Amino acid sequence: MKRFTLITTIFIIFCMASISSISFEKAAAASAAAFKDIKGHWAEKTITDMVKQGILDGYPDGTFKPQEPVKVDQFIKMLVLSYTDLHQNGSRSWNTIFLQSLSVENQAILKQDYRYFDFKPSPVGYWAKQYIDVASDLHFLNKSRYSDFQANMTRENVAEIIYYTLQETEYLEDGLFGQKMAQAYGDLMGASEREQKFIAESLVKGIMQGYPNGFFGVGDTVTRAEALVILNRLTIKSKRLAVTVSPEKLERIVPTIGGGKKIIVFPDKRMWDAYDSLIQAGELRGSNHDLYETTLRLFKDQAEKDSILNRTSGTAAVNEEAAVWLDPQYNTYGITMRLREGTLARNKEVVEQFANQLFGYNASAFKELFNDICKRVEAGTKVASKQQLIGTDNVNVQIDASDKTVIFSIATKK
Secondary structure (H helix, E strand, O other): OHHHHHHHHHHHHHHHHHHHHHHHHHHHHHHHHOOOOOOOOOOHHHHHHHHHOOOOOOOOOOOOOOOOEOEHHHHHHHHHHHOEEEOOOOOEEEOHHHHHHOOHHHHHHHHHOOOOOOOOOOOOOOOOHHHHHHHHHOOOOOHHHOOOOOOEOEHHHHHHHHHHHHHHHOOOOOHHHHHHHHOOOOOHHHOOHHHHHHHHHHHHOOOOOOOOOOOOOOOOEOEHHHHHHHHHHHHOHHHOOOOOOOHHHOEEEEEOOOOOEEEEEOOOHHHHHHHHHHHHHHHOOOOOEEEEOOEEEEOOOHHHHHHHHOOOOOOOOOOOOEEEEEEHHHOEEEEEEEOOOOHHHHHHHHHHHHHHHHHHHHHHHHHHHHHHHHHHHHOOOOOOOEEEEEOOEEEEEEEEOOOOEEEEEEEEOO
């Protein structure tokens, strides 16, 4: 009898939980579907989806008012909630992918300073205080730049928050490419130089876009519908607008860590070709390499590669044994060698191929310098940092004797 009662009780609890879950989902869906002013609106689907997630609510009269300006505090709240998961019982938690994208310092801030944050408006005082504080502490915005959080959000305000949020959660794109995109809009000069940088980043990421009239909309307010679409693109990469590159203009899309992509504008054809050389050089090491952005990392073996790729934040650094890299911003090339046992032998072909492509007729002079320095450092001989001219390139050699690390930095002579 007791066993029957226990089973019955468990069954009832399970049914109640299921009904509660279904009711919660139906209520959220009904709330989004009930708006009488979004039917046929260009952002209808995004509005419906994000209202279901509780990112923004409608009004008591059954409208959403998609064309109304969004306030600064409303946008910040929406930004914070966009990085959370809504659970069946109505509670929230930070999205796992979002947490992993943050620096160790920012992860610690959320775990320590905001461990009791419930993602709800402040019950006492200014309702948006907690949202603004957490966004500010994560460096998504600078509170001191806003004199009135109830003011309408402008297009450049939004671009600024996007810029700093991307800086903390992803990476910033090639500034030159973004500037070229932004300059196509007739009203760009109406923004300050600082704001132009923010606008350029929002465009090159495919998060914001200009208007059909050829203007970006500097000074214009952002509507509630626009805010949801922008945040949807910010937090879900697959929703971003496609950005076209031109190989003729030395623009290239390269992979980034985590499966993303980044646009790079190379300063000249020499570096463009050097990137192709990185691809070919990596293949010489089989699977014991990776190429992200413009850095080819070379690993001793699969075990070393796995230990580096799978290490958790805050653990002691384990570095690849060698790297060949390009720096498009400063038009510089380089090779970094950590001289462990066998490093030179394992990476000999890679270095030679890269040197042949980069230096041409002067490759033998570089290889002679490279081998001489590395062998002496590997043997424990004291070697001073130096600079040497090879052809038209300055080769700067920096040495860390304690770690047996040598960095060859190569730049065209000015």
